[in-house]
Amino acid sequence: MHTVTCIAPVNIALIKYWGKRNEELILPINDSISMTLNANEMCAKTTISSWETFKANRMWLNGEEVTFEENARLMRCLDGVRRLAVANGALKVPLNWKVHIASRNNFPTAAGLASSAAGYACLVYTLARLYGIPINEELTAVARQGSGSACRSLYGGFVRWHSGVLDDGSDSVAKQVVSPDHWPNMHILILVVNDARKKTPSTKGMQRAVTTSALIQHRAKVVVPRRTEELTEAIQLRDFNSFAEITMKDSNQFHAIALDTYPPCVYMNDVSHSIVNFVHAYNEAVGSLQAAYTFDAGPNACLYVLEENVPQLLAAIQLAFPNDLVPSVEYLRGIQVPNFGSQNEKLPSKLSDADFLEKRSKNVLKYIIHTKIGNGPSQLSDDNSLLVDGLPVSSL
Ligand SMILES: Nc1ncnc2c1ncn2[C@@H]1O[C@H](COP(=O)(O)OP(=O)(O)OP(=O)(O)O)[C@@H](O)[C@H]1O
Numbered sequence: 001m002h003t004v005t006c007i008a009p010v011n012i013a014l015i016k017y018w019g020k021r022n023e024e025l026i027l028p029i030n031d032s033i034s035m036t037l038n039a040n041e042m043c044a045k046t047t048i049s050s051w052e053t054f055k056a057n058r059m060w061l062n063g064e065e066v067t068f069e070e071n072a073r074l075m076r077c078l079d080g081v082r083r084l085a086v087a088n089g090a091l092k093v094p095l096n097w098k099v100h101i102a103s104r105n106n107f108p109t110a111a112g113l114a115s116s117a118a119g120y121a122c123l124v125y126t127l128a129r130l131y132g133i134p135i136n137e138e139l140t141a142v143a144r145q146g147s148g149s150a151c152r153s154l155y156g157g158f159v160r161w162h163s164g165v166l167d168d169g170s171d172s173v174a175k176q177v178v179s180p181d182h183w184p185n186m187h188i189l190i191l192v193v194n195d196a197r198k199k200t201p202s203t204k205g206m207q208r209a210v211t212t213s214a215l216i217q218h219r220a221k222v223v224v225p226r227r228t229e230e231l232t233e234a235i236q237l238r239d240f241n242s243f244a245e246i247t248m249k250d251s252n253q254f255h256a257i258a259l260d261t262y263p264p265c266v267y268m269n270d271v272s273h274s275i276v277n278f279v280h281a282y283n284e285a286v287g288s289l290q291a292a293y294t295f296d297a298g299p300n301a302c303l304y305v306l307e308e309n310v311p312q313l314l315a316a317i318q319l320a321f322p323n324d325l326v327p328s329v330e331y332l333r334g335i336q337v338p339n340f341g342s343q344n345e346k347l348p349s350k351l352s353d354a355d356f357l358e359k360r361s362k363n364v365l366k367y368i369i370h371t372k373i374g375n376g377p378s379q380l381s382d383d384n385s386l387l388v389d390g391l392p393v394s395s396l
């Protein structure tokens with residue numbers, strides 16, 4: 001039996017992918033740029049075994065068996081990697097042997113935290129390791145067919161997904177813009193917002209936007225091409241001010257498109273909007289853009305902030321969004337910050353202004369994940385396997 005275990009990171013888009021020109025191949029209408037997050041705090045972990053005695057392709061996600069052969073996206077990833085294996089002449093594992101796959105996310109699945117990006121990237125990366133093929137742009141085109149945003153999780157640092165122009169999608173690939181070492185003090189705080197409402201899944205929301213939004217083509221053809229160039233330059237120059245402005249504007253435009261969809265897709269909630277107001281008030285009080293927000297297809301906020309400014313921003317968040325769980329590792333997850341919650345941090349006097357401290361109830365944030373820029377996927381040693389004799393460890 002051949003078995004391989006790997007982990008893959010989450011990525012969060014700064015310039016959003018929203019809208020497809022081909023649903024089946026998952027070809028986008030515009031380029032997007034993302035930052036890969038450190039896998040220590042959030043990752044998907046996948047083990048794949050292949051053996052001649054396996055009767056069917058099977059998969060367990062977070063310990064529960066899920067249908068595999070009926071899932072077109074999963075099958076496209078498996079077939080895509082096998083095709084590359086044939087093309088590469090890499091036949092380490094016979095292609096007619098079935099696979100058993102176990103995957104776990106160390107953060108909530110399908111909760112608007114980009115589990116599909118980490119999950120499909122991990123699947124494709126682990127298959128590539130199993131069959132012994134190289135990790136390259138062709139492989140990102142396979143991951144893209146699992147979930148569009150997954151192609152960006154095959155690289156660390158800042159990554160650009162080029163929409164491409166070809167009908168077969170072979171030029172719709174992800175490329176690294178810069179490695180994580182280029183901007184190592186880039187940190188992220190994910191503010192997980194309490195929310196009971198069910199969102200429209202990204203796949204459906206963007207489909208409806210392409211057919212009904214009058215603004216989306218202007219975004220794809222005029223706004224995004226300019227923004228991707230400006231953001232790339234800001235990243236290359238480590239210009240946080242420009243980085244922050246472009247990121248916030250693109251998040252706002254993405255949600256404007258969602259609202260311009262008919263019927264509209266409402267992803268942000270009242271708490272999300274008060275986080276937006278908070279970030280602008282905070283930046284004004286500190287006299288420069290020190291924090292930037294972005295929101296995906298849900299209410300949770302991702303804040304970008306340089307490492308040296310994290311303690312002050314966290315103290316301000318606690319002032320504006322007080323929480324009974326502070327201080328605790330249950331509330332501030334991931335990278336710990338000394339003295340968090342002790343009110344030792346000096347805040348500019350302007351931060352006590354009334355418009356900064358909007359009237360709001362306590363405990364509107366569920367928890368915060370503190371992480372930083374990270375590397376792409378990696379292979380783990382055999383003792384990390386989620387499968388024993390081809391069955392998930394938990395089911396033995
Ligand atoms: N580790 C994994 N391995 C394979 N597939 C996964 C994994 N984790 C999640 N998925 C797939 O992604 C789906 C969840 O995607 P969905 O887009 O609903 O949520 P999300 O990615 O967490 O949120 P969002 O896309 O809004 O950020 C799961 O139902 C599953 O099909």
Ligand SMILES: C[C@@](O)(CCOP(=O)(O)OP(=O)(O)O)CC(=O)O
Pocket residue numbers: 012013015016017018026032116146147148149150202203296297
């Ligand atoms: C808002 C986004 O997170 C949308 C992600 O959409 P998905 O990649 O989940 O969609 P499918 O390709 O249909 O699987 C923006 C982004 O990540 O660029």
